[in-house]
Amino acid sequence: xxxxxxxxxxxxxxxxxxxxxxxxxxxxxxxxxxxxxxxxxxxxxxxxxxxxxxxxxxxxxxxxxxxxxxxxxxxxxxxxxxxxxxxxxxxxxxxxxxxxxxxxxxxxxxxxxxxxxxxxxxxxxxxxxxxxxxxxxxxxxxxxxxxxxxxxxxxxxxxxxxxxxxxxxxxxxxxxxxxxxxxxxxxxxxxxxxxxxxxxxxxxxxxxxxxxxxxxxxxxxxxxxxxxxxxxxxxxxxxxxxxxxxxxxxxxxxxxxxxxxxxxxxxxxxxxxxxxxxxxxxxxxxxxxxxxxxxxxxxxxxxxxxxxxxxxxxxxxxxxxxxxxxxxxxxxxxxxxxxxxxxxxxxxxxxxxxxxxxxxxxxxxxxxxxxxxxxx
Amino acid sequence: xxxxxxxxxxxxxxxxxxxxxxxxxxxxxxxxxxxxxxxxxxxxxxxxxxxxxxxxxxxxxxxxxxxxxxxxxxxxxxxxxxxxxxxxxxxxxxxxxxxxxxxxxxxxxxxxxxxxxxxxxxxxxxxxxxxxxxxxxxxxxxxxxxxxxxxxxxxxxxxxxxxxxxxxxxxxxxxxxxxxxxxxxxxxxxxxxxxxxxxxxxxxxxxxxxxxxxxxxxxxxxxxxxxxxxxxxxxxxxxxxxxxxxxxxxxxxxxxxxxxxxxxxxxxxxxxxxxxxxxxxxxxxxxxxxxxxxxxxxxxxxxxxxxxxxxxxxxxxxxxxxxxxxxxxxxxxxxxxxxxxxxxxxxxxxxxxxxxxxxxxxxxxxxxxxxxxxxx
Numbered sequence: 001x002x003x004x005x006x007x008x009x010x011x012x013x014x015x016x017x018x019x020x021x022x023x024x025x026x027x028x029x030x031x032x033x034x035x036x037x038x039x040x041x042x043x044x045x046x047x048x049x050x051x052x053x054x055x056x057x058x059x060x061x062x063x064x065x066x067x068x069x070x071x072x073x074x075x076x077x078x079x080x081x082x083x084x085x086x087x088x089x090x091x092x093x094x095x096x097x098x099x100x101x102x103x104x105x106x107x108x109x110x111x112x113x114x115x116x117x118x119x120x121x122x123x124x125x126x127x128x129x130x131x132x133x134x135x136x137x138x139x140x141x142x143x144x145x146x147x148x149x150x151x152x153x154x155x156x157x158x159x160x161x162x163x164x165x166x167x168x169x170x171x172x173x174x175x176x177x178x179x180x181x182x183x184x185x186x187x188x189x190x191x192x193x194x195x196x197x198x199x200x201x202x203x204x205x206x207x208x209x210x211x212x213x214x215x216x217x218x219x220x221x222x223x224x225x226x227x228x229x230x231x232x233x234x235x236x237x238x239x240x241x242x243x244x245x246x247x248x249x250x251x252x253x254x255x256x257x258x259x260x261x262x263x264x265x266x267x268x269x270x271x272x273x274x275x276x277x278x279x280x281x282x283x284x285x286x287x288x289x290x291x292x293x294x295x296x297x298x299x300x301x302x303x304x305x306x307x308x309x310x311x312x313x314x315x316x317x318x319x320x321x322x323x324x325x326x327x328x329x330x331x332x333x334x335x336x337x338x339x340x341x342x343x344x345x346x347x348x349x350x351x352x353x354x355x356x357x358x359x360x361x362x363x364x365x366x367x368x369x370x371x372x373x374x375x376x
Numbered sequence: 377x378x379x380x381x382x383x384x385x386x387x388x389x390x391x392x393x394x395x396x397x398x399x400x401x402x403x404x405x406x407x408x409x410x411x412x413x414x415x416x417x418x419x420x421x422x423x424x425x426x427x428x429x430x431x432x433x434x435x436x437x438x439x440x441x442x443x444x445x446x447x448x449x450x451x452x453x454x455x456x457x458x459x460x461x462x463x464x465x466x467x468x469x470x471x472x473x474x475x476x477x478x479x480x481x482x483x484x485x486x487x488x489x490x491x492x493x494x495x496x497x498x499x500x501x502x503x504x505x506x507x508x509x510x511x512x513x514x515x516x517x518x519x520x521x522x523x524x525x526x527x528x529x530x531x532x533x534x535x536x537x538x539x540x541x542x543x544x545x546x547x548x549x550x551x552x553x554x555x556x557x558x559x560x561x562x563x564x565x566x567x568x569x570x571x572x573x574x575x576x577x578x579x580x581x582x583x584x585x586x587x588x589x590x591x592x593x594x595x596x597x598x599x600x601x602x603x604x605x606x607x608x609x610x611x612x613x614x615x616x617x618x619x620x621x622x623x624x625x626x627x628x629x630x631x632x633x634x635x636x637x638x639x640x641x642x643x644x645x646x647x648x649x650x651x652x653x654x655x656x657x658x659x660x661x662x663x664x665x666x667x668x669x670x671x672x673x674x675x676x677x678x679x680x681x682x683x684x685x686x687x688x689x690x691x692x693x694x695x696x697x698x699x700x701x702x703x704x705x706x707x708x709x710x711x712x713x714x715x716x717x718x719x720x721x722x723x724x725x726x727x728x729x730x731x732x733x734x735x736x737x738x739x740x741x742x743x744x745x746x747x748x749x750x751x752x
Contacts, residue, residue, distance in 0.1 A: 008464055008752045042696060064697045084697065085642045087711055088384055111643055114710040142650055142698055143643040175695065266461045267487055267519040274518055280726050281751060284660040289695045319551065319665050320418060320722060321440045321460065322518055334490040335463055346696060350656050351726070353749045373729045375657060376384045 004303055004337065007364065009264040010277040012352045013339070014367075016359045018258035019240060020052065025256075026222060026239045027056045033228045038062050038081055040217065040237030043346045045371035046355065047075050049240055060105070062217075062235045066091040067374035073102045075370075081107040081215075083171060083235065085115045085135065085143055091376065092122035099128055107168050111135040111144050116158045116165070123164035132159050133171035133215065136200055138193040140175040140289070147200050153207045160209055169213030169232070170197055170204075177220040178288040183250040190221035198230040218288075223251040238288070241345035244299060245287045254308050254341070261298070261340040261348060262356075263323065265332050272316075273325040273332045275300070277340060279318040283347035298340040300325055307339075315340060380679055380713065383740065385640040386653040388728045389715070390743075392735045394634035395616060396428065401632075402598060402615045403432045409604045414438050414457055416593065416613030419722045421747035422731065423451050425616055436481070438593075438611045442467040443750030449478045451746075457483040457591075459547060459611065461491045461511065461519055467752065468498035475504055483544050487511040487520050492534045492541070499540035508535050509547035509591065512576055514569040516551040516665065523576050529583045536585055545589030545608070546573055546580075553596040554664040559626040566597035574606040594664075599627040614664070617721035620675060621663045630684050630717070637674070637716040637724060638732075639699065641708050648692075649701040649708045651676070653716060655694040659723035674716040676701055683715075691716060 007013070030037035039053050040062040050061050050072060060079025063069040069082050080099075086092055086108060099106045108130055110116045116132070123130055134156050137144030145152050160167045174193040180186045193216055201211045216228075217235030223246060228234070238245070241259035246252045263277035282298050299312040317324035323340075325332075332338075342348045349355065349369055357365040383389070406413035415429050416438040426437050426448060436455025439445040445458050456475075462468055462484060475482040484506055486492045492508070499506055510532050513520030521528050536543045550569040556562045569592055577587045592604075593611030599622060604610070614621070617635035622628045639653035658674050675688040693700035699716075701708075708714075718724045725731065725745055733741040 008466060010751060085710075087640070087642055090384060112710050115642075137645060141645055141647050142695060142700065144645075146645070264463065266463055266491075269513060269517055269520075269522070271517050279659070279661055279723060283655070284662070284723070285655055286660070289693065317665065319518060320726075324518065334461075334488050347655060347660070350696075352751060375386060375728060 004262060007262060007356060009262050009337065010281045011262040011356050012348055013260055013262050013356045013358055013364070014241065015258045016357050018256060019049070022240050022242060022256060022258055023052055023056060026236060027058065029222065030234055031057060035228055035231060036233040038079065038215070038233060038235050039240070040083070040235050041068065041072060041371065043237035044240055044349060045369045046367050047072070047370050048367045050077060053240070062237070065374055065376060066095045067376055068371040069095060070098045071371040071374060073098050073104050076102070077104060079105045081235070083109055083173070085109055085111055087115050087118045089118065089122065092118060093126060096122055096126035096128050096130070099130070100126065105131070107131040107133060109133045109135040109171055110159065111155070113155065113158060116155065116162065120162040120164045129164060129166055131166045131168035133168045133213070134159060136170050136172045136197060138172040138174050138196045139189065140173060142175065144172065147196050152200065153204065153209070156204050156209050157207070167209070169211045169215065170200055171215040172197060174216065174218050174221050175289045177218050178245055180220070180249060183224050186220045186224040186249055186251065187226065190225040193221060194229060194231060201230065220246060220249055220251055238346055243345040244341055244343045247341070257341050259342070259345045259348065261342060263300070263338050263340055265334055265336045265338070266322070268332065268334060271327065273327060273330070275323040275325055275338060276321065277323045278321040280320045281348070281351060282315065282318060282323065282340065282342050283344060283351060284318060285344035285347040287343050288346070297323065298342045300338040300340045303337055303339060380638060383638060383732060385638050385713065386657040387638040387732050388724055389636055389638050389732045389734055390617065391634045392733050394632060395425070398616050398618060398632060398634055399428055399432060402612060403434065405598065406610055407433060411604055411607060412609040414455065414591070414609060414611050415616070416459070416611050417444065417448060417747065419613035420616055420725055421745045422743050423448070423746050424743045426453060429616070438613070441750055441752060442471045443752055444747040445471060446474045447747040447750060449474050449480050452478070453480060455481045457611070459485055459549070461485055461487055463491050463494045465494065465498065468494060469502060472498055472502035472504050472506070475506070476502065481507070483507040483509060485509045485511040485547055486535065487531070489531065489534060492531065492538065496538040496540045505540060505542055507542045507544035509544045509589070510535060512546050512548045512573060514548040514550050514572045515565065516549060518551065520548065523572050528576065529580065529585070532580050532585050533583070543585070545587045545591065546576055547591040548573060550592065550594050550597050551665045553594050554621055556596070556625060559600050562596045562600040562625055562627065563602065566601040569597060570605060570607060577606065596622060596625055596627055614722055619721040620717055620719045623717070633717050635718070635721045635724065637718060639676070639714050639716055641710055641712045641714070644708065644710060647703065649703060649706070651699040651701055651714060652697065653699045654697040656696045657724070657727060658691065658694060658699065658716065658718050659720060659727060660694060661720035661723040663719050664722070673699070674718045676714040676716045679713055679715055
């Protein structure tokens with residue numbers, strides 16, 4: 001790869017061609033299945049990448065945090081989903097003030113009476129009518145109402161009956177897919193999510209509640225799923241970069257991984273090669289939701305064009321600013337450079353202020369991680 | 377604690393009284409043992425906290441990264457140690473240009489001929505004479521020369537003989553202490569480090585190389601050590617905040633932990649309380665150098681004055697923006713707030729742009745994490 005010898009390390013680099021191919025891959029899958037695509041921006045936090053996603057057909061973006069959503073809102077994204085149960089009065093006031101100023105379609109989620117009331121009161125104070133999804137727990141056991149919860153219909157009706165809110169439909173995230181054993185395991189989780197969401201929709205419709213949108217989304221399930229019966233929308237995030245999670249699950253090939261960490265060997269000892277990428281660069285994440293299937297914190301390759309075809313060296317341990325590479329018969333010297341595929345690309349991007357974008361020719365572009373640090 | 381109900385979550389909060397007590401504790405230990413204290417700023421990356429450390433007697437600061445060092449240099453810190461083997465020509469030129477502009481005493485480390493040559497060439501280019509420590513590996517097996525390495529004397533002489541460099545002495549970091557079982561285990565590692573450093577010094581002195589400084593430092597070993605025979609300087613970092621690492625090792629009490637993450641319950645399900653602090657706030661670090669001794673990613677307490685006396689609830693799992701708290705018979709509702717002691721305070725600070733400082737009265741102060749994002 002050109003220019004990689006001139007870039008200071010550690011450095012988060014993105015292969016522009018692979019990035020575009022990944023964006024195209026999922027847009028094509030969405031289009032083929034008549035699905036609205038609203039990618040999650042927690043992965044890249046980048047206005048440039050959101051623009052690339054919308055250029056090929058994404059309808060808007062999904063965000064976790066209030067201040068993250070506001071960055072994309074201010075940049076003119078026309079549809080913003082905050083897929084997080086926001087309960088803070090001040091956050092909601094800030095978000096709704098932004099919605100009034102910038103005018104996007106704004107959608108939120110709730111899974112409790114307290115949460116729905118917080119949204120309704122903030123909507124009344126700010127004189128807007130946001131759309132609200134009922135969050136459904138399809139097995140991650142994080143946020144969301146379970147399909148057999150006796151409160152299910154009551155909570156949906158609570159949203160429907162709030163004059164300040166518009167009921168958007170159902171939303172889920174099958175994050176447990178990151179913990180599956182293989183692609184067939186992921187596919188089974190995607191089928192199960194689809195089945196649960198359709199059953200919940202039928203329950204609500206039997207109770208006279210119309211469900212317009214059924215929104216699901218995680219990169220593994222979207223990659224693995226063969227059909228999306230009854231689903232109207234997907235919200236994957238990680239797919240723009242990919243990482244060891246999808247690779248370990250057998251959902252992608254190495255040549256699809258667009259993001260890596262460029263690192264230098266800074267010391268060599270009898271046990272390890274020591275590199276300048278530690279937990280403050282690679283993160284200590286084993287995978288999304290802590291669901292690491294392999295060992296270590298990244299897979300390192302030499303920079304030669306064909307190095308990726310070979311096995312890779314495991315980053316077995318991390319200090320804050322050092323990584324420990326297993327020597328395992330390899331030969332490296334102080335100053336040698338490596339490209340590391342991380343366990344979890346979303347966590348890596350969150351640790352850097354900018355991405356170094358490598359095209360097939362010309363110097364790298366520097367894209368700011370615009371919404372980094374918007375933690376509330 | 378006052379004002380905690382008004383602060384948006386998640387929020388990294390620091391108890392000002394505890395912070396001052398921790399700074400005083402280690403300065404007193406340094407003074408009682410006639411040691412120079414050069415605290416590592418990778419923990420706080422804050423000019424305000426470095427100032428507090430120097431106000432009570434710290435001689436300067438230690439940094440990992442070039443651009444981190446430059447932030448403290450530009451702020452007027454008179455003695456800067458880059459305790460990292462910097463081999464990049466451009467980084468060294470930037471650092472040395474800073475040293476010429478701001479005029480601090482500048483010390484670096486090396487553990488290879490390539491590293492020493494890089495320092496000497498950069499020093500010649502920039503017409504300065506930095507001090508260089510030979511890094512000694514005392515058991516972490518990261519950077520450094522081992523005491524039985526046949527290259528030991530040759531590398532020390534390489535520094536001594538370079539006309540552009542001044543030989544500063546020996547420097548080590550017994551980071552393996554984080555993986556000890558208890559305080560006695562840490563004390564044994566501190567004794568061993570001291571013994572190794574004294575043996576290496578004797579070897580060099582027998583070969584006619586004068587060793588002026590012997591610099592060691594990690595928070596656990598500095599807390600545990602009973603004497604520092606032959607040591608001239610310590611460089612602990614974490615002690616300003618403390619965290620679950622020192623607590624698990626039995627080196628401190630809960631009332632000494634100055635940093636915590638304020639978080640809110642955003643959802644409750646039959647298995648978990650879900651809070652708004654995930655891996656992008658708490659980090660996935662199990663402890664420094666990955667050496668977690670307990671389970672989970674943090675210990676949560678209610679905000680009441682006496683809550684810390686009780687057992688605490690474990691954060692058993694993390695998504696990026698959610699933490700999973702074991703219900704374990706506790707009763708919490710959506711909107712309730714908790715204070716979480718993290719596994720690794722240094723990793724938490726690296727994820728936020730500012731610290732919220734809580735004094736005994738008055739509104740919180742906001743201190744920027746000035747050197748955050750200086751990753752090279």
